[in-house]
Amino acid sequence: MTTTYTSRYIALGLGISTAAAGLCFFLYRKWRENDTDEGFSELRDGEPLPKRILVLGLDGSGKSSLLTCLSGECASATPRPTEGFNVVSIQSSTPVSMDIWEIGGGESIRKYWPNFIQDTEVLVFVIDSANKARFSEAYTEMHKLLGEPRLVDKPFVVVASKQDLQGAAKRDEIKEALGLEDVKHHRVKIIEATLTASSTNHITDIKDLLISL
Numbered sequence: 001m002t003t004t005y006t007s008r009y010i011a012l013g014l015g016i017s018t019a020a021a022g023l024c025f026f027l028y029r030k031w032r033e034n035d036t037d038e039g040f041s042e043l044r045d046g047e048p049l050p051k052r053i054l055v056l057g058l059d060g061s062g063k064s065s066l067l068t069c070l071s072g073e074c075a076s077a078t079p080r081p082t083e084g085f086n087v088v089s090i091q092s093s094t095p096v097s098m099d100i101w102e103i104g105g106g107e108s109i110r111k112y113w114p115n116f117i118q119d120t121e122v123l124v125f126v127i128d129s130a131n132k133a134r135f136s137e138a139y140t141e142m143h144k145l146l147g148e149p150r151l152v153d154k155p156f157v158v159v160a161s162k163q164d165l166q167g168a169a170k171r172d173e174i175k176e177a178l179g180l181e182d183v184k185h186h187r188v189k190i191i192e193a194t195l196t197a198s199s200t201n202h203i204t205d206i207k208d209l210l211i212s213l
């Protein structure tokens with residue numbers, strides 16, 4: 001599938017508390033709903049509203065890097081840890097446009113993740129494939145999320161980042177480490193990725209997958 005994209009990167013890596021970020025998110029949703037009682041996926045001015053994609057995962061897993069890559073070019077500089085959220089809006093040549101949200105993955109921020117779940121249409125979970133010592137922590141956080149009633153039946157994409165690093169786990173190992181065979185009520189896709197400027201791959205595949213789900 002060939003698709004062209006334009007994107008708007010609204011970097012709101014807030015230095016203030018993520019609770020305030022949650023409030024911003026609520027207000028943003030209200031704004032996108034255009035003051036109507038219609039659902040988030042309804043039409044606005046005759047156009048479908050952007051598909052809402054939520055990107056979560058442990059700190060340092062590669063979420064900001066993924067957003068940067070999706071927004072155009074992967075960053076050559078190291079991203080700063082996200083203290084609030086980042087959002088990138090992608091317009092494609094298909095009728096589907098996407099708002100892709102990342103919430104910081106630090107331990108103190110994870111408790112705010114549920115504030116951002118409402119209206120999510122696709123959940124993306126990023127895992128650092130090379131950091132096997134944190135696989136069990138990732139398993140715990142991922143399964144907590146999948147127990148969230150608002151995410152039942154939503155497509156679920158695991159991005160296995162840092163494939164360029166030596167010893168990075170491949171799809172099958174990630175599948176087993178995260179217990180993906182046991183995931184019910186979700187269509188699960190795993191995609192291996194490298195998210196650095198020097199060696200990027202699978203970004204177009206990820207975009208096309210997110211559009212198609």
Ligand SMILES: Nc1nc2c(ncn2[C@@H]2O[C@H](COP(=O)(O)OP(=O)(O)OP(=O)(O)O)[C@@H](O)[C@H]2O)c(=O)[nH]1
Nearest residue numbers: 059060061062063064065081082104105162194195
């Ligand atoms: N080698 C390599 N490094 C990567 C890759 N993806 C991300 N990184 C690096 O991993 C580090 C963390 O990446 P981020 O994108 O900031 O991780 P994050 O998940 O957004 O982290 P938080 O915002 O703290 O939750 C950075 O130094 C990135 O440059 C990859 O595919 N390969």
Ligand SMILES: [Mg+2]
Nearest residue numbers: 063064081082
């Ligand atoms: Mg980040």
